[in-house]
Amino acid sequence: MGDSKSDVLQGTLDLMVLKTLEAMGPLHGYGIARRIEQVSGDTLTLNQGTIYPALLRLEQRGWVKAEWGMSESNRRAKYYSLTRPGRKQIESETENWERIAATMARFLAPSN
Numbered sequence: 514m515g516d517s518k519s520d521v522l523q524g525t526l527d528l529m530v531l532k533t534l535e536a537m538g539p540l541h542g543y544g545i546a547r548r549i550e551q552v553s554g555d556t557l558t559l560n561q562g563t564i565y566p567a568l569l570r571l572e573q574r575g576w577v578k579a580e581w582g583m584s585e586s587n588r589r590a591k592y593y594s595l596t597r598p599g600r601k602q603i604e605s606e607t608e609n610w611e612r613i614a615a616t617m618a619r620f621l622a623p624s625n
Contacts, residue, residue: 526559526567528606531576534595535603539580541590542568568593576602 533548534540540548545568546559571577576599584590595603 525610526563527571527576528603528610530564530567530571530593531595531599531603531606534577534593535600539582539592539594541582541584541592543590545593571599574602575599 529549529552530545533545533552537544537548542561542564546564549559550557568577568579572579572593576596577593578596579591579593581589582592
């Protein structure tokens with residue numbers, strides 16, 4: 514508690530990864546993690562123990578696919594891209610999070 518970096522709520526990382534791939538196209542795990550940190554204004558920190566299990570889970574669900582390629586530093590890296598089911602999942606997850614956010618906003622609003 515009191516840490517300046519936020520923990521990622523369960524279930525939010527999947528949507529952040531999917532939205533990152535939707536916006537940026539194919540990326541390797543390190544690039545996905547850095548982009549999520551950048552978009553969060555550096556309020557989130559993702560390490561290998563966080564991002565790679567999420568990518569494996571998304572791949573197993575068929576929402577992303579992985580292919581080997583060469584990174585900017587000329588090293589072999591696994592690149593992840595969004596699949597058609599992944600695009601549909603973004604729609605579903607976005608609607609769900611909008612409902613959750615609206616519900617939380619009602620709880621956080623000052624009582625009358």
